[in-house]
Amino acid sequence: MAGISSGNIWIDTFYSLQKKDLEEIYRKRWILQFSYSLEDNLTEEQKKKGWKISQTTKFACFTCSKCSHFWNSSRVSLIFHYSLGKTKTGTVLLRPFGQMCRQCDYDNFINPKFKEENVKVILENLILKIRKNCYREKIDSDIQDRKYPKIRTKPHEKDLCEDCIEGVCNKDNDVL
Incomplete structure (x- = not known):
């Protein structure tokens, strides 16, 4: 995949970041x-197999x-x-969560689009968590908040939000 784009910003950015921050250090892609x-x-079986959230x-x-x-929405889970x-x-x-349109009767969830720099910050933070939780590195737990402060804007339309409907909206957490 070196030099070849998958056409997906998430996959391409993750590949690039994991290459230098995980694969080159820990020899595992x-x-x-x-x-x-x-x-x-997570189910108990997933936890036993080492899955984290x-x-x-x-x-x-x-x-x-x-x-x-x-x-725009600042509450995309x-x-x-x-x-x-x-x-x-x-x-x-x-899994990115979608939202429904309030302007028309289209009742499907629309997938979010993230700016490239936001995808990079999100994935950098994830890789820090992988290094901490999978490789037992000592990582400053406040580092994510300093890199990407939370901003809340307009009132949230819970009846149009997939993650609100599923009961997971506006949570920032790790479940081990």
């Missing part, structure tokens, strides 16, 4: 995959595919499940 069925908890809420934008209405595993590859699963 990590991959990122999307999984739109992830939940905000990181959840964050960040800024993103949306464009309705039906009416082209555009909006992302859930990551990650595991070092016993193979030569560590795995990260990502």
Whole structure:
């Protein structure tokens, strides 16, 4: 994948970051995959297999595919499940949560779009958590908050928010 783009900003950015921050140091490659069925908890079996969770809420934008209405939201939740595993590859699963359009009757969740610099900060923070939780590195727990402060804007429309509907909105936490 060196020099070749997958066409997905998340996968390309993660590959680049994990290469220097994980693979070159620990000799284990990590991959990122999307999984739109992830939940905000782990089963006992997943925990026994070493899976961990990181959840964050960040800024993103949306464009309705039906009416082209555009909006921003500072409350877009992302859930990551990650595991070092016993193979030569560590795995990260990502679920970004969507929102519905309030301008039209389109009742499907629209996927968020993140700026490249925001994706990089989100993934840098995730890699710090991987280093801390999978490789037992001593990481300053306040480092993520200094890099990306939380900003709250307009009132949140809970009835249009996928993560509110599923009961996971606006949580920033790790579940081990």
